[in-house]
Amino acid sequence: MEGQVLGNRYTLLEKIGGGGMAVVYKSKDTLLNRFVAIKVLRAEFSTDEEFVKRFNVEAQSVASLSHPNVVSIYDVGYQNNIHYIVMEYVDGLTLKEYINKNGALDWQEAIKISIQICSAIEHAHKNNIVHRDIKPHNILMTKEGIAKVTDFGIARAVTSSTITMVGSTIGSVHYFSPEQARGGFIDDKSDLYSLGIVMYEMVTGRVPFDGDSPVAVALKHIQEIPPEPRKFMPSLPYGVNEIINKAVQKDQSLRYQSATAMIVDLNKVLVRPQGGFVGQNVASNQATIRMQPLNNSNIPNHNRNNTTNNYMEAKKQNKKNTTAYWLAGITSVLVIAIALFFTISLLSKGNKETYEIGNYKGKNFSLVEEELIAKGINYTEIWQENDDYEKGIILEQSLPAGTTYRDGKYTNLELIISKGPQMAKVPDVVEREKREAENEIKTAGLTSKFVNEYNDDIPAGYVIKTEPAADKELKVGSEVVIYVSNGTELKTVKVPNLVGKTETEAEKLLAESKLVLGKIIPAGVTKGIVDRQLPAAFEDVTEGDSVTIFLTPQDTAPPTDVVPPSDTTTNTEETGQKPADESSVETQTPPVTDAETIP
Template sequence: MEGQRLGGRYQLEARVGGGGMAIVYRAKDLVLNRPVAVKVLRSQFGTDEDFVTRFRREAQAVASLSHPNVVGVYDVGQDGDTHYMVMEYVEGYTLKELINRNGAIPVEDAVEIAAEICDALDHAHANQIIHRDIKPHNILIGKNGRIKVTDFGIARAVTSTTITHTNSVLGSVHYFSPEQARGGITAEKSDIYSLGIVLYEMVTGKLPFSGESPISVALKHLQEPLPEPRQVNPAIPQSVENIILKALVKDPTLRYGSAREMLDDLETCLLPERLNEEKIQFPVDDEATKAYPVITQEMLEGQGRTGTPSRQETEEEKAKRPWWMKTALWTGAVGLFFVLAFLGFNLVMELFPSVPEVDVPLVQGSERTVAEQAIRAAKLVPHVVEEASDTVEKGMVISQDPSPPMKLKENAVVTLYVSTGQEAIKMPNLVGTVRTVAENELKSKGFKITDKTFTEKESDDVPAGEVINQFPPADQEVVPGKTEVLVEVSKGKAQVTMPDVRGDTLEQARIKLFKEGLLIDETAIKAEPSYLYGEPNRVIHTLPYDPGMKVEKGTAIPVTVSNGQYPADAKITSTPVYVEVYPGEGEIPVKITVSDARGDNQVVVDEKITESRTFDIPIVLSPKKKATIKVIRAGVELSNEEISYDSIMY
């Protein structure tokens, strides 16, 4: 059903789990734009009106629950023949997966988890909701460590309907309470018993009762004494064992009176003064080992039809019988009892022969065929269930049920959950989104982000930061974990280096800028006096764009040019410089430089002379810049005269 939309609102994206009654999908709520989990009833139950009615009623009741440890139910609906329930999506793993992976959990962690489950049950029971299927598979552990109890409502709907219609009991037999196994009425104390089994499994790493068939396990819940947890794991404090023993006592009247009472015990059991408390004791119940059948309507009706003889009829029959007939009847009855007992014993021995127990091998993480061979080699029967997985390679065992250190009878079934790999999805459309949105979208779909995923590219049309192109293209079928994604992100327009046009004429500057892909901002040309350039239309500066900086291609550059005048505070003058040539020297090279307000080391004279000569050297002074005149004759510096601003008078 991946890709299907339910109720015009919930887009199914990928299957994340399933059981005998329903399949769970990760989906997107298109109205509220959030991830949700959608539980879809299997088609064979959708035609049972009684079941559907109960399912909807119970689901709506559970939707009224509001507790941090309960997976919230948002909506219940029907799309054609498909009945579904919309729930909170919890990203993480199940408690069963944690136990399978790590074995026994540290007692402190197990008690904390049990307390959160118990708190959720207390809230549900206060709202007249019985879970009836508490097991590690229905306990979710989010990435933030929050414990969430799921499958409220559907468990009650399944149990109610199947008992009414088939007089049988469905569910997880390893976590059954004795009253559930007997097919009787279940209430809050059945949830407490199931939670006790979960706590037992957490602190020991194994289940208290196992067998080669569901019936044999159910009988053990009814008849066999509980293997004490401290015999399996001596590190368990006596206070914690006492909680388990009280939750798992077969007589419901001896169990905790409520989930709140058990929660109070869990919250204090690890206090130092309680760790070594006395072991809890219960009254011996001689009736505990007896198995009682369910009282059915047929039995009641049969009793009515048969009737009970009156006292008068009985006395008349007794008076008519001779004494020897009584003796014969008693003798025959006793003999028949022993014969039937003998035959019954032999029949039971034939039906239930002694079968040795074997250790369940650990095959989680193995390749499918290797795992199946290992299970068969242990004289067990593998049963494969295929599931999609974002993290486990195709053909590898994701998990197994049961797992070590459990023992099973020979030829018992071990379920192997084998990965089919990641499911193919449609490639999301990233073009036009900004980089952060594109990256989050890829991560949410399970794609791997590397240094090569995003590359930057110049674009004259797409704003900086937006996605220009992607590979694979949008809507192409891809497997996220095996697909390399390449995304081009716009850097904006091309960057060019700002040329130095200072001192150029306006036309020269226009040509230089054009060659680099830049323009002069004709509306921002300004003319002002300048010490540097006495000639008009010489570029003084291009602020804020300095020479050498990176500028977007096509930018219009503001230009400030000289107006051919010096500033009002400039002092313009000249000074004579005499250079002497001695007889017989011939040509003498002369170089005169001026440093003043117009710039440094301006060459004003560079020629050869054959006779002594006086040069008139122009200078421009500003309040902040004095003038320096250097005279170099035949490579030798003759003078270095300084002229200050204050020494010149108008």
């Protein structure tokens, strides 16, 4: 459908998403000159009149929502048997994509995202709209980190003829509430259950229930208790663990009763991560009791002509009932008192062995935890950053060593545990300019040291590598060594002596010295001998430089070979002596030995 225009103003540009019921396109609103997202219903839904009717009603009601964490709906339209909704375009990832990309999120980030989602749900509930399909796929994350909930009210429009459509439930079954899974009554607490499952996935990187089929997963929502998030993420604060556990209760009456109440606890846990403030709702199972009136004035006077006998009879009956209730109350109090007496007596006769709190300071929490569990000691973890102790070392304990308790139970032991020093990741600055790299290292909370070296591949002034390498975690303030390129190293060589050599020989000698043959003067000489060269023999030059040679015809006597300079050569100017003329030098004949005498 790309390129199609809807409503004479919305041009469909590209498909950016889709599900069992609709396809979403990035589009251009030509009237207001802005990008929008348009959800186009699949063709099979347009034949269901009930669905179309409900869909339009729901879409219009959701359009009335105005909240920073809700994807706004701008318009609803119909054209050529196509039903569509025009929505705010959010440039970012879905929360599902964000979790897949980053894995389990830091608990504080997860709580902040949850507050935004819960705030959007709260706004919808106050406007009598239940989302019914809260899941990471329906939560968009902007590049600024703002969560926006989308698809409000669409699930409510699903009818019996569309609920079994392939793909319409598979993506949601992992986040269904038990009442949704069994087709029961759905209310605002169903959305809070789904949010609890989303929070579970954010802090652990996984959903609590999985299976081979959607039916298997739905049955687990109905029948099984989800494993606590701390089982998969032991460092998760108890407060976060408690909030999730309360949100995903099977019984609707035991969950948060409103999004507002859940937001209160979400804000608290940022300040008090150790928890202890999350309560459970208690639903009474006591049947309704019809009480008799204690005062005859409360009895309706249906007949003002009742006889005195009837009046006295009613009065006696009331007195009798009052006495019965008093006796029943006193009996109940006595039974409870006796039960308590015997219970206390039995407990006092039981195990009176006393235990002592150990000295856990300086020990690794993973080892201490086993002991605490074995002894049945309830404890609370409080994790703090500490530059002096590695992660997992217990720094303080709320009860001093030697504190006694009975029956292996003590509910007030708090352990302050080191999270280790604050860590920072080494940014990837390879092939970045030196100053730019230095700024990135500084921004990451690290310091830098520069080392220069030659490199044939990286231009001068750019980073070759870092030690440690990118993504390595270091303590904040640690030093990162940045290796910066000086460019290609220029090596020097000595020019070989080419005098007396042919052009071919000279070129070969130059190649062996990693030099190249330059100009040949005069240019017309094809065969000749080198009688001069520039640079001169034995001068220091850079590898790859060229050498110019001067040739003389081969029939000319070759010049004398050039002798390399030597420290032992005598300078004639210094001695004042002139070299002997060859004509003045007498030819000396070596003496003839006896062995050479010819008989």
